[in-house]
Each structure stands twice: as structure tokens, then as C-alpha cells.
Amino acid sequence: MTLSSLAADLRAEAARANERRALVLTGDADATRAAAVDAIEAAGLPIPDCTAVSAAEDWPFEHVGPRKSRELLGRTQQAVVLDGHDECSPNAIGRTVGAVDGGGLYILLAPDLDSWAERHDAFDETLAVPPFGVDDVTGQFRRRLVATLREHPGIAICDVDENYDGPEENAVEIQDDGLTDPWPARPREPPEPPEGASFPDDIYRACETADQADAVRELEALGNTAAESAPAVIVEADRGRGKSSAAGLAAGALAREGRDVLVTAPDRRGTYELFARARERLEAADALAGAGENRIAADSGGCVRFARPPEAADLPDDPDAVVVDEAAALPVSLLERFLDGPPVAFCTTVHGYEGAGRSFDVRFRSSLADSEREVIDIRLDEPIRYAAGDPVESWAFRALLLDARPPVDQLVADATPETVEYEELTPERLLADEHLLREAFGLLVLAHYRTEPDDLVRLLDAPNLTCRALLHEGRVVSIALLAREGGLCEATRERVYRGERVRGNMLPDVFTSQLRDQDGGEPVGYRVMRIATHHAVRSGGLGSRLLGEVEAEFRASEGRDADLRGEQVAHAGRQGAGERVDYLGVGYGATPELLDFWAGNGYRTVHLSTTKNDASGEHSALMVRPLTDTGADLAGRHATWFRERATGVITGPLAGVDPDVVRRALRAVDDEAVPAEAGLSERDWRVVVDAANGMGSYHAAPAAFTELALRELILGEADLDAEAERLLVEKVLQNREWEAVADDLDHVSTRMTMRAFGDACEPLVEAYGTAAAKAHRGYWE
Ligand SMILES: CC(=O)SCCNC(=O)CCNC(=O)[C@H](O)C(C)(C)COP(=O)(O)OP(=O)(O)OC[C@H]1O[C@@H](n2cnc3c(N)ncnc32)[C@H](O)[C@@H]1OP(=O)(O)O
Ligand SMILES: Nc1ncnc2c1ncn2[C@@H]1O[C@H](COP(=O)(O)OP(=O)(O)OP(=O)(O)O)[C@@H](O)[C@H]1O
Structure with a gap:
């Protein structure tokens, strides 16, 4: 069999079954590229209808660079070539494989499969974070990838000769023909408009599958603004089931009725299909009044418009309905904000390339249950691009662990801190x-809305990462992914101080370049990149136990030789085994609950970022738990600097932040960062004491109140209540x-708020007042 006949057979079989087939061409880069075109x-x-994702540029069809694979998301092509010679990232596989239509070919180019794992490519370079070099990156992911390629049906593997000069010659050795002799696909019946539907028939006739028509029927609820409790429609599907299109058809129908539909998604490009469907429906009804980059308007006055997630959550211009596409890739705190608005649809990919529907389910369902919303669930199963059971999809799920999930609830329900074992989970x-x-x-995916296939490689191959877990009867119930940071040599520290970014060293980078600490990259820290407890056993002390175990393990390094540091660590093997660790740290999107968790485990605030995270709208909190004197020095000076800049940044860039985030972040600042004396003058104290007695005003000495407020929010000695x-x-x-x-605190009047302010001053005088201040109290008695 020649390459030509194999390619033709694979294509014929794919077309017959409306499935895809994969063709892996291995060997010399140029030879495999030529063979792919042939x-x-x-x-x-x-x-x-073909696209190559490749670092090489000479292709007779569309070509995108290896870092641009995102451009294929949501698109449909007849063939996609993923050129793995220069780099092969799981994200690129995940994004490209879903773009191939039924009847099409997915072509993967790779070096010799037996030695692929040992080679280092450009993607590996991104994993080699200082002080590690690319040689410290292992090839475990690729080893596993090769095994899955060899095991799964529907995947042909051919070795291409270095001197390849045409598909008809014997220049290709077929290792596996990948043919499965499938049943022909059953023809798809076009769906009929359902009875009693309120959207016009043409909306339903535009549906591709019965599942999609059912989804659109349920999405009619978005027009139900009169309902006592506005509905929340949850649309879940694997990729390519037409959920974005269903939302687009519904949005088009609503706009035609004169409704204002606000659409949001983590990435504007991901809403291409949604807007395309809405626009087609308006055009078909001759009702399109205009189309701009982020807005299409209907002649009825209705529209479909896009806003980025944090802005959309403010519900600009009071939309009549909201569609949140790829909702699983957004943080729950942001999704919750849509529950205060009009009818809303959340569309999520169950087994996605970023964020997973399962995690959305676990994390968001309880918020939904607590809301007043009527929840309508829709699931689309029938694939549109290709037939159900497509072997290439099955392979991608397995290879990228897209369907990985934590243990089922029953198996871990009895886990407590007493039943679990602490273990290192080595690759x-x-x-x-x-x-x-x-x-x-699966558990790590739940931990963070942005866990993506590339994280699998990081887990298996990155030299700076290490994983610890608690196991209950062999099942993972709590997991932490730790990144080794710092221990940077002087030259690197100097470069960072001068503004150069240093990969994979988040805390040292912020300490040095943003917070101007020339020595901030010297101590060695382990940053908790991700931590998650199985949802069935949260709030049972497991997360805290895991952090406690991590601390005990790394604290044991205290007596170690401090000479084994810096660049030398790279030679000490993965994660620099044996070096002394100065601190544990963490940086995360600050919410009141998470701040409590970290503070409760002894982590102390050293920074609250002044800019918001793009996707979540949250400010990051950076916290540190020192393990050695060096770590304590670092934590101590940063806590002091944070206290010193706190008033300036809280009045400025953090003025709009949730006061509970500010409260808890400040309460987690080390008490040592507060000077022994409050430093208020006698007159300042008189103003405060008078304010406590309802006289004078805050404006008589704002700096004195600021100093006292900050002191109390950190130390808590006056024991004020939350309000x-x-x-x-x-x-x-x-x-x-x-x-x-007054408005924010639900007070009936500003007078009530001013009185509450006076009441709060009294305990401040009691806790921190000088003798003179206390004496002045006598004036009011
Ligand atoms: C770097 C990062 O990864 S930050 C992101 C952390 N991970 C996540 O948010 C993933 C989802 N959440 C989880 O997996 C868990 O809630 C964790 C990891 C935050 C905490 O694990 P648990 O095993 O529940 O911790 P543990 O039982 O020791 O402590 C729970 C305490 O943490 C606090 N807490 C933190 N997050 C929450 C939350 N979402 N809801 C309620 N309490 C929370 C509370 O103070 C709670 O105490 P309580 O139950 O008495 O109210
Ligand atoms: N009603 C429809 N009319 C025309 N094309 C459709 C329709 N529904 C789906 N499609 C096509 O099928 C493909 C998948 O649809 P869509 O993007 O809506 O699905 P999805 O579930 O959101 O998938 P993904 O997560 O991959 O973007 C797209 O190429 C889209 O053009």
C-alpha cells in the first residue's frame, strides 16, 4: 500500500462514517511536510479547507504559526496538519483536533516516535524556568502521547523516509493503517419546528440537529422577562455540538423581537459562530439594521452585542437577556454576578480545552441553587461536525485527559484528616x-477555571513543579501543585530588577520588579500554584491538613546546607531536591473565603495587586509563610512595605474593591508590620474621642482616622464587628x-452611618488610645 492509497482509503472511510481519521507521519521534518501535502x-x-499549524511557512494552503492554534477554535476544516517537529503542545492538539470536519483528516507530523520523548522542542523551552535549563525538562507527556497514538483505532502511523520523493514510491513504511471498516453514518433528519414555540419557524429550520432545536426551544426562556424569578438556562455539550450556534439562533430571534441581548465570553473570537447565526437569522428575515464589530442591530430596535466578562457582569445599559458563552472558563465569583440580572444562559463545554464543564457544575451549581433562579438544564449530545463515537475524538480525550475527573463522591465521602495519607505524586x-x-x-481541573491541557505536560515534565496529595483508601481527595521559585543568581536578579521578566518565578518577579526589592529573588520559595479538595469533602479540614504536611516536609529542609542554591540546584535534579526552602507562598484571585483559608493556615499578606485580572475581575493576593530566618526577613520587610503603601493604594486603585476582601487581606498582615505606637498627636486623639461622642467630623483629621483604621484592621484589638x-x-x-x-451597608440614612462611625471610634480609643486620649474621654462623662 502506498501513502496515496492509504490517504484515499482513510478519507473514504471517514466520509462513509462521517468520522475523522488521523494520519501520523514520522521522520525528517521536511520529508513529513511534503508527505502531508501529498x-x-x-x-x-x-x-x-486545509490548514497547517507549523513553524515552517511553505505550505500550499492556509498556515498559522504554532502559537496561533487558537485561531482554529470554533472553525471547521477538512484537514488540519499539526506539525509537531518544532513544538507540540497539548493545547495545540486540543484546539486543532476539534476543528476537523466529519470525513476529514487530522495529520500529525512528528520525529521518529521511539525517540520523540528524548528530544527537546520549543515548547519544552517554555517549561525550563530559571534556574532550570531545557535539559531538565522530561519527555513523559510525549511518551504517553505516542503510546495513545499506537493504541487507539482510527489512527494511521507511517514512517517517512528521509529521501521521500513522492507518495507512490516505497518511501513510506506503514506501521498501522488506522482503518476500522466502520458502519456507514445514518443520514440526519432535519428537525421540525416544535409545537407552541414562540420563536418563528425559520429559527428552528436553521437548526442542524434535534438536540439543537430542543436547546433553542428551551432558550426561548431568555425572553421571559415577566417571570417572577428570571430563568437561568444551562447549556452543556462537548465541543462541536452546536451550543454556540443554538445560543446565536435564540439571540437572533430575541433581537428580532426588539430585545437587547448581551453576549460575553472569555475570548471574543469564540463567539464568532454565535454572532454568525444571529446575523444570518436577521438577514433571512430582512430585519438586519446594521452590523459593527461588537454589535448587530435589528430594525425592531433589538440587538445582539458583546462585552468582555468583567464589564458584562456590570450589565451595562440593562440588557433584556444575557448569554455567557464558555462559562466554565470564567471564575464562579464572576458568574454569580449575572444571577442578579435578567434571564441568562450559561453555555459550557463539558470536556473542553480550557475550563471544564464538570468543574463548572461542581463549583457553580450551589450558587445557582441558592439563587432565586428557575434553572433550566439543556444537554446537547449529537455531534454536528462528525458522528458520535468518532475515534479521533476518543483519542484526544484520552491523550489530553479532557474527560479526567476526580473520584466519584461515594468513594471519598468518609475521608477525614485522620483517614488520609500524605504523599508525593511523582510523574x-x-x-x-x-x-x-x-x-x-481531574481534581486539579476543578481547582482552577483556567486549567488547560498544557497543565498536563507541566505536571509530568516541568522541572520546577512538584505535586503533593492526600489519599483516602488510595483515592486522591486533596491535591496541591507546587512551583519552586527564587534562588536566582545575582545576574538574573539584576536583570529582573531592571525590568526583564523571569519565567515561572511569579513571587520573586513581583518582589523584585514591581515592589523594587533587589534581593527579592534570592530566597528559595515553593508557591502553591493550585490546591483543591474533592468537592464531597470540602470544609472538613483536608486542605489545611495538606498545607500543614507540605509545611512540615519543607520545614525539614531548614537545617540543610544553604550552599546548594541558585543555579546549582538545576544539577540536583528535578525540583532541586535537597536544597533549603525559605518560604511557602501563594498568589490567587482574592475572594473573602479564600483569604480566610490561607490566613487560617498561617499565610500572611504581602501584596494586593492594584490591577484586576482580565477574566475574573479579581485582584490577586500574594501571601507568604516563612520557614527560615531568610524567609522571615523577606516576609517581614514585604509585610511592612505593604502596610506602608496600603492607605495609598486602597484609596486609589483599590477604592472599588469588595470591602470584605480588603478587611480580610489586612487581617492577614503580620502584626509585626505595625509600629508599636499609633503616632497620633494629642489633637488627633481629641478629634477621635469627640467623633466617638458624636461631635466634629471625620474630615477634621482624616489621616488620624486612616492610621487608626489600618491599625485596627490588621491587629483587631478593638474587636469590632464585621459591619x-x-x-x-x-x-x-x-x-x-x-x-x-450608607447605601452599601443598607443603612436607612447617612446620619445612621455617621452614628455607626462614631460608635466604631469608641473601641478604637479604648484599644489604642494614649493616656491623654483616655483622659479626654472624661470630658464627655
Ligand atoms: C492557589 C490556589 O489554588 S487558590 C484556589 C484554591 N482552590 C479553589 O478555590 C478550588 C476550590 N476549593 C477547594 O478545593 C477548597 O475549598 C479549598 C482547597 C480552598 C479548601 O480546602 P478544604 O479542604 O475545604 O479546606 P479546610 O476544610 O481545611 O478549610 C476550609 C476553610 O477554608 C475557607 N474556605 C475557603 N474557600 C472556601 C469556599 N469556597 N467556601 C467555603 N469556605 C471556604 C473557610 O474558612 C473554610 O472553613 P469553614 O469550612 O469552617 O467555613
Ligand atoms: N444551526 C447551524 N447552522 C449552521 N451551522 C451550524 C449550526 N449549528 C452548528 N453549526 C456548525 O457546526 C459547528 C459547531 O457549532 P458551534 O460552534 O455552534 O458548536 P459548539 O458546541 O459551540 O462548538 P465549539 O465548542 O467547538 O465552538 C460550527 O462550525 C458551526 O458553523
Whole structure:
């Protein structure tokens, strides 16, 4: 069999079953590239519908660079060539494989499969974070990838000779023909418009599958603005089931009725299909009044418009309905904000390339249940691009662990801090036990809305990462992914101080370049990149136990020789085994609950970022738990600097932040960062004492109140209740107007707020007042 006939057979079989087939061409880079073009021609695939993702540029069809694979998301092509010679990232595989249509070919180019794992490519370079070099990156992911390619049906593997000069010669050795002799696909019946539907028939006739028509029928609820409790429609599907299109058809129908539909998604490009469907429906009804980049308008006055997630959550211009596409890739705190608005649809990919529907389910369902919303669930199963059971999709799920999930609830329900074992999950251990790997990765996916296939390589191959877990009867119930940071040599520290970025060293980078600490990159820290406890056993102390175990393990390094540091660590093997660790740290999107968790485990605030995370709208909190004297020095000076800049940044860039975030971040600042004396003058104290007695005003000595508020929010010696603390944050630190504070605290009048402010001053005088201050109290008695 020649490459030509194999390509033609694969294509014919794919077309018959409306499935895809994969063709892996291995060997010399140029030879495999030439063979890929020949295979596409021999298969008779139309050139305009083919794309190569490759660092090489000489292709007879569309070509995108290896870092631009995102451009294929949501698109449909007849063939996609992923050129793995220069780099091969799981994200690129995930994004490209879903773009191939039924009847098409997915072509993967790779070096010799037996030695692929040992080679280093450009993607490996991104994993080699200082002080590690690319040689420290292992090839475990590729080893596993090769095994899955060899095991799965529907995947042809051919070795291409270095002197390849045409598909008809014997220049290709077929290792596996990948043919499965499938049943022909059953023809798809066009769906009928359902009875009693309120959207016009043409909307339903435009649906591709019965599942999609059912989804659109349920999405009619978005027009239900009169309902007592506005509905929340959840649309879940794997990729390519037409959920974005369903939302687009519904949005088009609503706009035609004159409704204002606000659409949001983590990435504007991902809403291309949604807008395309809405626009087609308006055009078909001759109702399109205009189309701009982020807005299409109907002649009824309705529209479909896009806003980025944090802005959309403010519900600009009061939309009549909201569609959140790829909702699983957004943080829950942001999704919750849509529950205060009009009818809303959340569309999520169940087994996606970024964010997973399962995690959305686990994390967001309880918020939905607590809301007043009527919840309508829709699931689309029938694939549109290709038939159900497509072997290439099955392979991609397995190879990238897209369907990895934590253990089922029943197996871990009895886990407590007493029943679990603390363990290091080494890549070798995870690879030897596919169950464990799936459970561990499944739990990590839950930990963070942005976990993506590339994280699998990081887990298996990155020299700076290490994984610890608690296991209950062999099942992972709590997991932490730790990144080794710092220990940078002087030259690197100097470069960072001068503004150069240093990869994979988040805390040292912020300490040095943003916070101007020339020595901030010297101590060695382990940053908790991700931590997650199985949802069935949260709040049972497991997360804290895991952090406690990590601390005990790394604290044991205290007595170690401090000479084994810096660049030398790279030679000490993965994660620099044996070096002394100065601190544990963490940086995360700050919410009141998470701040409590970290503070409760002894982590102390050293920074609150002044800019918001693009996707979540949250500010990052950076916290540190020192383990050695060097770590304590670092933590101590940063805590002091944070206290010193706190008033300036809280009145400025953090003025709009949730006061509970500010309160808890400040309470987690080390008490040592606060000077022994409050430093108020006698007159300042008189103003404060008078304020406590309802006289004078905050404006008589704002700096004195600011100093006292900050002191109390860190030390808590006056033991104010939560409401009084919020008042101090909003009025004194964030400098909001009395009306705004009264409104936010649900006070009936500003007078009530001012009185509450006076009441809060009394315990401050008691806790921190000088003798003279206390004496002045006598004046009012
Ligand atoms: C770097 C990062 O990864 S930050 C992101 C952390 N991970 C996540 O948010 C993933 C989802 N959440 C989880 O997996 C868990 O809630 C964790 C890891 C945050 C905490 O693990 P648990 O095993 O529940 O911790 P543990 O039982 O020791 O402590 C729970 C305490 O943390 C706090 N807490 C933190 N997050 C939450 C939350 N979402 N809801 C309620 N309490 C929370 C509370 O103070 C809670 O105490 P309580 O139950 O008495 O109210
Ligand atoms: N009703 C429809 N009319 C025309 N094309 C459709 C329709 N529904 C789906 N498609 C096509 O099928 C493909 C998948 O649809 P869509 O993007 O809506 O699905 P999805 O579930 O959001 O998938 P993904 O997560 O891959 O973007 C797209 O190429 C789209 O053009």
C-alpha cells in the first residue's frame, strides 16, 4: 500500500462514517511536510479547507504559526496538519483536533516516535524556568502521547523516509493503517419546528440537529422577562455540538423581537459562530439594521452585542437577556454576578480545552441553587461536525485527559484528616497508574477555571513543579501543585530588577520588579500554584491538613546546607531536591473565603495587586509563610512595605474593591508590620474621642482616622464587628462618600452611618488610645 492509497482509503472511510481519521507521519521534518501535502492531495481534500499549524511557512494552503492554534477554535476544516517537529503542545492538539470536519483528516507530523520523548522542542523551552535549563525538562507527556497514538483505532502511523520523493514510491513504511471498516453514518433528519414555540419557524429550520432545536426551544426562556424569578438556562455539550450556534439562533430571534441581548465570553473570537447565526437569522428575515464589530442591530430596535466578562457582569445599559458563552472558563465569583440580572444562559463545554464543564457544575451549581433562579438544564449530545463515537475524538480525550475527573463522591465521602495519607505524586507514579493520573488531574481541573491541557505536560515534565496529595483508601481527595521559585543568581536578579521578566518565578518577579526589592529573588520559595479538595469533602479540614504536611516536609529542609542554591540546584535534579526552602507562598484571585483559608493556615499578606485580572475581575493576593530566618526577613520587610503603601493604594486603585476582601487581606498582615505606637498627636486623639461622642467630623483629621483604621484592621484589638470594619474600610480607607457607604451597608440614612462611625471610634480609643486620649474621654462623662 502506498501513502496515496492509504490517504484515499482513510478519507473514504471517514466520509462513509462521517468520522475523522488521523494520519501520523514520522521522520525528517521536511520529508513529513511534503508527505502531508501529498496525502491531502491523494485524499482529494479541497485545498481551501486545509490548514497547517507549523513553524515552517511553505505550505500550499492556509498556515498559522504554532502559537496561533487558537485561531482554529470554533472553525471547521477538512484537514488540519499539526506539525509537531518544532513544538507540540497539548493545547495545540486540543484546539486543532476539534476543528476537523466529519470525513476529514487530522495529520500529525512528528520525529521518529521511539525517540520523540528524548528530544527537546520549543515548547519544552517554555517549561525550563530559571534556574532550570531545557535539559531538565522530561519527555513523559510525549511518551504517553505516542503510546495513545499506537493504541487507539482510527489512527494511521507511517514512517517517512528521509529521501521521500513522492507518495507512490516505497518511501513510506506503514506501521498501522488506522482503518476500522466502520458502519456507514445514518443520514440526519432535519428537525421540525416544535409545537407552541414562540420563536418563528425559520429559527428552528436553521437548526442542524434535534438536540439543537430542543436547546433553542428551551432558550426561548431568555425572553421571559415577566417571570417572577428570571430563568437561568444551562447549556452543556462537548465541543462541536452546536451550543454556540443554538445560543446565536435564540439571540437572533430575541433581537428580532426588539430585545437587547448581551453576549460575553472569555475570548471574543469564540463567539464568532454565535454572532454568525444571529446575523444570518436577521438577514433571512430582512430585519438586519446594521452590523459593527461588537454589535448587530435589528430594525425592531433589538440587538445582539458583546462585552468582555468583567464589564458584562456590570450589565451595562440593562440588557433584556444575557448569554455567557464558555462559562466554565470564567471564575464562579464572576458568574454569580449575572444571577442578579435578567434571564441568562450559561453555555459550557463539558470536556473542553480550557475550563471544564464538570468543574463548572461542581463549583457553580450551589450558587445557582441558592439563587432565586428557575434553572433550566439543556444537554446537547449529537455531534454536528462528525458522528458520535468518532475515534479521533476518543483519542484526544484520552491523550489530553479532557474527560479526567476526580473520584466519584461515594468513594471519598468518609475521608477525614485522620483517614488520609500524605504523599508525593511523582510523574513516574502517575504514569504507572492511569486511574490515579486521571483522578489527580481531574481534581486539579476543578481547582482552577483556567486549567488547560498544557497543565498536563507541566505536571509530568516541568522541572520546577512538584505535586503533593492526600489519599483516602488510595483515592486522591486533596491535591496541591507546587512551583519552586527564587534562588536566582545575582545576574538574573539584576536583570529582573531592571525590568526583564523571569519565567515561572511569579513571587520573586513581583518582589523584585514591581515592589523594587533587589534581593527579592534570592530566597528559595515553593508557591502553591493550585490546591483543591474533592468537592464531597470540602470544609472538613483536608486542605489545611495538606498545607500543614507540605509545611512540615519543607520545614525539614531548614537545617540543610544553604550552599546548594541558585543555579546549582538545576544539577540536583528535578525540583532541586535537597536544597533549603525559605518560604511557602501563594498568589490567587482574592475572594473573602479564600483569604480566610490561607490566613487560617498561617499565610500572611504581602501584596494586593492594584490591577484586576482580565477574566475574573479579581485582584490577586500574594501571601507568604516563612520557614527560615531568610524567609522571615523577606516576609517581614514585604509585610511592612505593604502596610506602608496600603492607605495609598486602597484609596486609589483599590477604592472599588469588595470591602470584605480588603478587611480580610489586612487581617492577614503580620502584626509585626505595625509600629508599636499609633503616632497620633494629642489633637488627633481629641478629634477621635469627640467623633466617638458624636461631635466634629471625620474630615477634621482624616489621616488620624486612616492610621487608626489600618491599625485596627490588621491587629483587631478593638474587636469590632464585621459591619463596623466594613464601615472603616469604605469610609476611611476607600474614601467613599457617606451616601455611597450608607447605601452599601443598607443603612436607612447617612446620619445612621455617621452614628455607626462614631460608635466604631469608641473601641478604637479604648484599644489604642494614649493616656491623654483616655483622659479626654472624661470630658464627655
Ligand atoms: C492557589 C490556589 O489554588 S487558590 C484556589 C484554591 N482552590 C479553589 O478555590 C478550588 C476550590 N476549593 C477547594 O478545593 C477548597 O475549598 C479549598 C482547597 C480552598 C479548601 O480546602 P478544604 O479542604 O475545604 O479546606 P479546610 O476544610 O481545611 O478549610 C476550609 C476553610 O477554608 C475557607 N474556605 C475557603 N474557600 C472556601 C469556599 N469556597 N467556601 C467555603 N469556605 C471556604 C473557610 O474558612 C473554610 O472553613 P469553614 O469550612 O469552617 O467555613
Ligand atoms: N444551526 C447551524 N447552522 C449552521 N451551522 C451550524 C449550526 N449549528 C452548528 N453549526 C456548525 O457546526 C459547528 C459547531 O457549532 P458551534 O460552534 O455552534 O458548536 P459548539 O458546541 O459551540 O462548538 P465549539 O465548542 O467547538 O465552538 C460550527 O462550525 C458551526 O458553523
